[in-house]
Amino acid sequence: GAGVSQSPRYKVAKRGQDVALRCDPISGHVSLFWYQQALGQGPEFLTYFQNEAQLDKSGLPSDRFFAERPEGSVSTLKIQRTQQEDSAVYLCASRPGRSGNTIYFGEGSWLTVV
């Protein structure tokens, strides 16, 4: 597609439920990032993929968070046993190469845990 596509755009989950958020990066983009953005805050880095390799997962807040990109294109961010503090916008971004500066963001997946 023309841009980074994320789904679902909105998700309401009951506390304790598992959720899966999907990211379709721009076709051919090597690098893929996940960020978490709490209300009124800037995005916080979660994890980074270069093709299918997860090179950095230092921002994942707990072992309930898991991300994968098995074929080097689509990525899924999974949150197990959701808690209220997981409520945030989850932003995916991609970049054409392994390095360079401009990354292209999707519209985000808005997660509300009730």
Add this chain to the structure above:
Amino acid sequence: SQQGEEDPQALSIQEGENATMNCSYKTSINNLQWYRQNSGRGLVHLILIRSNEREKHSGRLRVTLDTSKKSSSLLITASRAADTASYFCATDGVGTTDSWGKFQFGAGTQVVVTP
């Protein structure tokens, strides 16, 4: 934790006025970028300034960078109602693990431009 801090947190101006916001950061950087985020939307890249540059222009945007003070400013000239958004600075830190571009964002400046 967030690297950058934008100032002010909120800015309200009228159309035609200039809007200036600042960003301070803590560690050495490769470059600094500014992004815009409209309510409920993703982030849109505005402009990038490298650590060896001091000023850059793009249309109605002017960015300055002072690495000695670890600060940057974004100026929007002749603002329009469509400029209403949150503006974030993002830094790409120097270092082995950050060399591929793990960006750290500030908390943002909310700009409201009234007609």
